[in-house]
């Protein structure tokens with residue numbers, strides 16, 4: 495594996511304005527890739543791209559919206575590598591909520607990712623790759639987060655089921671454990687630090703992951719031309735406890 499392989503390659507980050515996607519955008523940029531950074535909010539993408547560095551291209555993308563996905567790929571030259579960070583976490587008890595409402599989280603991660611794949615396949619260079627995002631809830635479900643567990647498991651399975659259909663492209667997934675990103679601001683609010691500190695105590699390595707550590711796995715999957723159909727877990731041993 496040679497990280498210099500990213501030099502001059504175009505790398506699209508679906509959900510590059512924050513957390514793991516942003517860390518991946520920074521890493522790819524530092525390795526000489528031509529980075530396309532997306533947010534649902536174009537102005538946010540513009541601001542974030544400017545922070546990441548010169549030449550980073552900001553674009554609008556909402557993977558829930560087919561027109562947005564198609565419009566993005568129509569406006570781009572062929573790309574080499576795509577990382578789909580986009581996806582939200584739904585924590586809501588099954589019996590208290592309408593199924594259709596709950597399944598929006600599942601649809602975003604799975605149908606949204608498939609929308610990106612459908613639009614990308616004709617526009618991705620041979621030898622390119624698509625990396626999906628799963629998560630610890632595949633293996634360690636928590637009460638009320640069944641939607642997320644279904645979604646992450648399916649996103650990880652996407653990395654396997656598409657390999658035979660499109661063998662000229664590699665498909666992989668990262669599966670983050672608890673990772674210190676702005677995602678937790680929204681979910682935990684003021685309790686964020688306390689909850690993440692308590693989670694860290696339960697992990698074999700006694701720390702939650704940094705977004706840069708998950709990004710490093712994404713970059714590894716982009717650069718290693720012999721890995722396809724793989725899921726890399728960055729969970730500090732969280733699946734073992």
Ligand SMILES: NC(=O)c1ccc[n+]([C@@H]2O[C@H](COP(=O)([O-])OP(=O)(O)OC[C@H]3O[C@@H](n4cnc5c(N)ncnc54)[C@H](OP(=O)(O)O)[C@@H]3O)[C@@H](O)[C@H]2O)c1
Pocket residue numbers: 508509510511512513514515532533534535538555556557558579580581582583602606627628629630669670671672673674675676677678705
């Ligand atoms: N942090 C963790 O502990 C953890 C653990 C397991 C899995 N994950 C997964 O890892 C991924 C990245 O998480 P993160 O922690 O980095 O979260 P984050 O900081 O909240 O970042 C989420 C990113 O996804 C974008 N996004 C959200 N919904 C989107 C949509 N419908 N279409 C396009 N872009 C969308 C956001 O962009 P805008 O808001 O600017 O549109 C943002 O750039 C997510 O799929 C998350 O579920 C995270």
